Amino acid sequence: MLISLRLELLKVMRKSRTYIGPAALSLLIIAMLVGMKHGHEFQYMRRRLEQDFIVAGSFVNAAFLVRFLLEGITYTFLPLFACMVCGDLIASEAADGTLRTLLCRPVTRMRVAISKYAVAIMYVLGLTFGIGLLAYMAGWAYLGRGSLVVLSKGVWIYPEHEAILRLLKAYSLVACGMVSLGSIAFAISTFLSNSNGAIAAAMGLLYGSAVIGEIEYFAKIKPYLLTTQMEMWRDFFTGVPDAHALTKAVAIMAAYSVGALVIGLVIFHRRDVLS
Amino acid sequence: MSELVLETIGLTKDFRRRRAVDSLSLRVYEGDVYGFLGPNGAGKSTTIRMLTGLVRPKSGTARLLGWDVLHQRVQSLSKVGALVEMPSFYKYLSARDNLRIFSRLSGGCPDKRIDQILDTVGLLDRANDKTKTYSHGMLQRLGIAQALLPNPRLVILDEPTSGLDPQGMKDVRELVLRLAREEKITVFLSSHLLHEVEQVCNRVGVIHRGRLLTEGSVEELVRHEVDLMEFKVSDADQAEEVLAGLDWVQVMSSEDCRMTISAPSGRVCEANKALVQAGIDVSAIIPKTMNLEDLFLKLIEEGESAD
Numbered sequence: 248m249l250i251s252l253r254l255e256l257l258k259v260m261r262k263s264r265t266y267i268g269p270a271a272l273s274l275l276i277i278a279m280l281v282g283m284k285h286g287h288e289f290q291y292m293r294r295r296l297e298q299d300f301i302v303a304g305s306f307v308n309a310a311f312l313v314r315f316l317l318e319g320i321t322y323t324f325l326p327l328f329a330c331m332v333c334g335d336l337i338a339s340e341a342a343d344g345t346l347r348t349l350l351c352r353p354v355t356r357m358r359v360a361i362s363k364y365a366v367a368i369m370y371v372l373g374l375t376f377g378i379g380l381l382a383y384m385a386g387w388a389y390l391g392r393g394s395l396v397v398l399s400k401g402v403w404i405y406p407e408h409e410a411i412l413r414l415l416k417a418y419s420l421v422a423c424g425m426v427s428l429g430s431i432a433f434a435i436s437t438f439l440s441n442s443n444g445a446i447a448a449a450m451g452l453l454y455g456s457a458v459i460g461e462i463e464y465f466a467k468i469k470p471y472l473l474t475t476q477m478e479m480w481r482d483f484f485t486g487v488p489d490a491h492a493l494t495k496a497v498a499i500m501a502a503y504s505v506g507a508l509v510i511g512l513v514i515f516h517r518r519d520v521l522s
Numbered sequence: 523m524s525e526l527v528l529e530t531i532g533l534t535k536d537f538r539r540r541r542a543v544d545s546l547s548l549r550v551y552e553g554d555v556y557g558f559l560g561p562n563g564a565g566k567s568t569t570i571r572m573l574t575g576l577v578r579p580k581s582g583t584a585r586l587l588g589w590d591v592l593h594q595r596v597q598s599l600s601k602v603g604a605l606v607e608m609p610s611f612y613k614y615l616s617a618r619d620n621l622r623i624f625s626r627l628s629g630g631c632p633d634k635r636i637d638q639i640l641d642t643v644g645l646l647d648r649a650n651d652k653t654k655t656y657s658h659g660m661l662q663r664l665g666i667a668q669a670l671l672p673n674p675r676l677v678i679l680d681e682p683t684s685g686l687d688p689q690g691m692k693d694v695r696e697l698v699l700r701l702a703r704e705e706k707i708t709v710f711l712s713s714h715l716l717h718e719v720e721q722v723c724n725r726v727g728v729i730h731r732g733r734l735l736t737e738g739s740v741e742e743l744v745r746h747e748v749d750l751m752e753f754k755v756s757d758a759d760q761a762e763e764v765l766a767g768l769d770w771v772q773v774m775s776s777e778d779c780r781m782t783i784s785a786p787s788g789r790v791c792e793a794n795k796a797l798v799q800a801g802i803d804v805s806a807i808i809p810k811t812m813n814l815e816d817l818f819l820k821l822i823e824e825g826e827s828a829d
């Protein structure tokens with residue numbers, strides 16, 4: 248199993264597609280840094296805040312950047328790049344024909360699929376936490392450190408050490424959501440021979456879920472939608488989060504991940520390789 | 523009797539309503555270079571996919587080296603190398619890295635052996651180049667190289683000369699013969715090229731519309747109980763009409779003043795008599811040896827008329 252895992256890692260590391268996500272998100276961080284330092288919006292926010300509070304130092308700092316980044320990427324870049332890698336792992340090999348060559352070797356399909364899935368999850372976790380860490384380091388270097396000020400459902404101010412802990416928890420919850428979405432993309436890629444199809448289908452499910460969650464008719468299923476649970480990360484920045492709701496969110500996302508993995512494995516085990 | 527290294531019993535596969543392979547039973551013995559012959563769409567690749575576990579049969583069994591492919595996949599493929607249809611590799615990796623990856627899935631093999639295999643297929647000097655820079659012929663040779671990685675007892679090659687230029691085809695044929703003679707590897711080779719099978723294989727199975735039409739040694743099959751005779755006649759069209767009335771004669775080809783017929787050797791004189799009585803001049807009767815191509819066409823024709 249370790250050999251298969253190493254080989255899958257090697258393949259992912261050598262693919263240029265793997266680096267599109269980190270590169271694009273790094274550029275986004277740079278753009279955000281520049282925007283926060285010199286943009287009118289943030290200067291306006293600062294002036295508004297100074298009308299009601301005495302602000303010591305700058306609230307636009309590393310912690311603010313890391314939280315703000317999460318706001319911008321949770322439904323856009325992060326799921327896209329997670330799906331790009333997870334949806335590509337099997338579908339692109341099927342399209343290129345390498346899956347055929349791979350499965351002619353004395354290796355079980357289960358071993359191939361699980362090692363690919365493990366690499367996909369490693370990538371998703373690495374991308375989510377890596378980009379958070381990068382944002383914090385860059386923010387620290389360019390904007391400085393300090394307390395986290397959150398303007399949501401009131402004004403919340405967290406000392407730096409508490410802010411880091413809350414950011415870590417929020418990123419962990421988002422990572423859970425990305426693992427679920429990555430698992431769905433992986434499951435779809437097991438029966439498609441087109442990685443773009445798998446990526447589009449997984450992203451479609453994500454946005455479809457977000458839309459359904461806004462329709463009154465589907466109110467009963469809203470608590471079980473992935474997007475509803477992914478939104479829970481915001482609760483870490485508005486007081487004390489509800490432990491029961493968080494546990495439920497993690498459990499629902501874990502169910503999505505396990506369900507998608509099982510479906511993917513069954514399909515992959517039974518599928519005819521015709522490409 | 524040599525050991526049975528590949529066996530299928532009643533192998534059947536449907537794709538929706540179309541039957542791709544129909545109750546196929548094959549036997550390949552150790553040391554054979556077995557030609558799996560059939561026109562395009564006959565079911566050769568589907569059979570090979572079932573043999574390598576890529577496709578699940580609807581019914582029937584496939585065994586490699588005594589192991590059931592469906593239920594003992596790892597054991598059955600452990601000493602089998604396969605090249606199924608077009609060779610496919612990771613384009614962003616070098617040939618050597620590709621072989622390293624595939625070898626590790628077969629228990630691994632030292633770099634020295636990888637170099638030796640690359641040398642065997644004539645790719646050692648390009649071993650570090652990414653495979654996206656390879657020509658089709660080079661990929662085909664690399665495909666054979668990956669099939670040789672597990673030090674196989676059986677190599678399954680699906681149309682290995684497909685898309686190659688004449689020199690490339692010759693190289694692959696020579697390589698196959700070398701593997702069989704020097705390395706004592708059993709080869710199962712599918713092809714729609716009759717002369718290729720005739721040149722390389724000692725045993726052959728002919729498949730058409732998913733069904734096995736015949737199986738045996740190439741010599742046995744071409745030494746058929748019927749003989750082929752070429753008649754030089756004054757009017758081939760009229761001669762064909764006359765011979766159509768004899769149910770034991772089969773006209774294989776007819777062109778200008780030449781026609782080739784298949785008939786029991788003892789009754790050729792009767793055919794000649796019928797032609798002369800019909801006023802057709804027969805200037806020569808030339809015995810012809812039936813080659814695999816003639817046999818193949820005859821079998822296909824028989825198979826179609828049986829449908």
